[in-house]
Amino acid sequence: MSYEFLGATPDHWCRVPALVEANWTEEQIIALAIPLSNSSGKREGCLVHNYNYTAAALRGFNLTMSNVSAIRNRGEELIACHSRVYNTSQYKSTIVTEWDLTCERRALYSTTQAMTQAGTFFGSICYGHVLHRFGRRKGVLFACALSALIGFLITAAPNIETYIFLKFLFSAVEFGCYIGCFIIAMEVSSVSQRTYVGSFYPVPWSLGYMILPGIAYLVRPWRWLQAAFSLPLLFTVFYYWMLPESPRWLILKGKYNKALELLKRAAAINRTSLPSHHAIIKAMENIKHKEDTSRMKHRFGGSVADMVKSVMRYMFLLLVTPEVRVRTLVVFCLWSISTSIYFGVSLSSYNLRYNQKNRVLTLIIHVFLKNQFQGDYNLDAEMAESRSRLHQMADCRSEGVQRRAKSPTQATANSRALAPYSCALG
Known part of the structure; x- marks a missing residue:
């Protein structure tokens, strides 16, 4: 915020x-x-x-x-x-x-936040393919480095147009940091642990949310404040040594030895033993074979035209498959409504500051809807493992967890982009 x-x-x-x-x-x-x-x-x-x-x-x-x-x-x-x-x-x-973003220029003020959410929407569409093609780890490292660079470039924005453009880019790549780490966390966790991992994943975000007003109180000029907000991104340099690649991605790319090394390291940390190397490699080959077989049934090839056909096929399946259609519409409606309320209250909270009851109500709305957001993320990720992978997003190359994790973001980004204009209208 x-x-x-x-x-x-x-x-x-x-x-x-x-x-x-x-x-x-x-x-x-x-x-x-x-x-x-x-x-x-x-x-x-x-x-x-x-x-x-x-x-x-x-x-x-x-x-x-x-x-x-x-x-x-x-x-x-x-x-x-x-x-x-x-x-x-x-x-x-x-x-x-x-x-001077008031009065007749007020629309530009709303546009700054709307373009931020448009950047999130753009990142949710594009960055899934980056994470699939180049790997979760490389994708996250690239997104974090670019986020830090753009974050500091924003402090030097000479005009509002440049500021809006940089905020759009920042939101697009910053989404890669968030969703990339979320995908890694879910893919390295067992099915029984995913609910806990997904629930605790946004805790640092909540802590940052609480600390943010204190930073804003101490740092008043907006350019220095933007620099203060961007400073923690420099600590993501430690991801280079600490962040592992997703074993699932390595298996699906046929990099069995690297996946085996990660599993050995995890077993050592958890003080447990692994089956024989031959048995593990055989299991990896079976996983890749099943994924390849499923993928070949529902894609044409690797060209741009094939990618477009895959997207159209996915959208067509949403319309003609009753079960998928109903679930998708319910999820999109819930996300859109919840997001409109959450961001509408957040962006216009200054209108409630003089009423103690309104402030309590605002806090309750924030807590309830934020918990619902993360619960929906967890639910979508879990559904991706239990449901078939026929309905892949984009070019049908993103794994289920990745697809399900970014789908709600695409649903909410539309509402988040419209929320600032709704607040501006009253």
């Missing part, structure tokens, strides 16, 4: 150049030029009184306030302004204050 701090919107009001040049104080400018909102009782942030401020600057504050009608222009009582002044007492700088 760095969006809430990097894009925080402090109190603001219209800039009146004529009065600023006349050395009026902020209090004097607000008292004369900025009207009160009828709905909130606060000063308007996008409207200003339709006065002749050049004449007001010449007359002075006291004389002007004694006879305001003398400087009133004909026409509308209130008019829109095109530049603002921001209260920097709480936030020294944010992307909103730097690029």
